[in-house]
Amino acid sequence: MPTPSTPTSSKRAFGKAAIWGGAFLLAAIYLFASRPLPLAEGQTAGRTIPVEKLFRILAAEQVAARTLWTAEIVNPGLQRGMKFDENWREADMQAGPLPALFLRETATAIQKTQVPLGLFLGSDYPIAQSNLFTGVQAAAFQKMRQTGEPQFFKATDIGQQSAMFADHVVAQGCATCHNEHPKSPKTDWKLKDIMGATTWSYPKDKVTLEEALQVIATLRASMGVVYDAYLTKVATFDQRPEIGEKWPRDGYFIPTRKVFLAEFEKRASAHTADRLIHILDDPTVSH
């Protein structure tokens, strides 16, 4: 049989409820009252674009830079007696980075910034086995070989949006070097073949236009860092090429950072600006 409640026990229960209610009320005010200002989430307001559009711009910028490096520095440089090697950073090596290494170094330079952009190079026939595509990238690469179209997917475990773009043989020197490399698993590369692919990753599916510009600027700055590293290495050569306005096609010369980047901008900026302007007219752009 339930014990009838006494006035004292009712008072005690009321007191407890009041204390708990008050505590919840205070917690709710502390947690939800409109002051102080809400903590910013890190993304400024503004128009946003799907990250795929940013990846396309970045891929085109990268192709322009690497084509410039290959066709205007490496190939004519080799003809002038300059050296380019996969172990170019070794102290006793008087050489610059090969085209694939130029990309790898750019990726490393990006990682030293605060921009969470990933850039990777791989293939189904890589010289270094660590660059062999496996898993989701192998599947995307096969699809890209069949369709010729860039592939977009998500690395679900880390929430990274990813994009894969074909990496073509842009100069005969690339095919020759890969065909003759003792560790190459394929020896019949020819011009315009899809030799591999670049994979890009970013942790968001949408970026603001300001953020997109910052990422593009970071990629460009990172390419400049790699070119600087090459010039630093050149300074250690026994036979140093003259650094100035001229290019290896003119003789035993290499351009300054300013000249190299100006030529890159001449080749890449019109396309990038065009893409950005078209983005503004795109119905997928959020306002």
Place this chain on the structure above:
Amino acid sequence: MSQSPPPERPVKIAAYVVGGLLALAALAVLLLPQLERVYAKGPANTGHETLGCADCHIKAPGTPRQQLQAKAQYWLGRREADAAFGHTSVGNPQCTKCHLRDSDSHPVHRFLEPRFADARADLGAQNCVSCHREHQGVRVTAPQTSCKSCHQELDVKNEPILNGPSHQQLVAQQAWTTCLGCHDFHGNHKRAAQKQFNDKYSESAVRDYLAGGASPYGHDMKFPAKKGSQ
């Protein structure tokens, strides 16, 4: 006529003095940077002995109230990203402040490539702190056999090992404790991998090194850390 104090009073006074001293000591431990190691989770890892807490533990943005409000909004689904409370979690940027390298044979960012999902699942290899868990008083916390997460299909052209099993044989034998006997994981020591199999460092020498002992790879670093010792 004066009344004599109750007999328990001196005990009370002594208790107040002891309590006060204890409170002062606690305050000193909390406020004096020289004593911050006292409340660290554990001993600093190798080379990190001279670092201060703030070298790695960065204050989270906002006031505690803003942080709590942001968390509440996140739990209610009214905010996209969670907010840190007190300090942000220690991530790669804090490590690379000192350990930034122009070249690295296993740079941590490589493991963010989509295809390294297994290495991420096995080791969390995309985060420095997965293999170098701090406050353990050692150099490396990952097992000596970690190479197996990525190199099961190893295919080495022009086998470089002389007078010993090939790389493929070593993989077939699952001899994963031998890898670091020749290869320095980050490739940051100025040295070349041994060619003669018998010249490799012993398993115990490598194990001791990972535990914080002497380096069999030497002390001449390509990219020395900017702060602390190696």
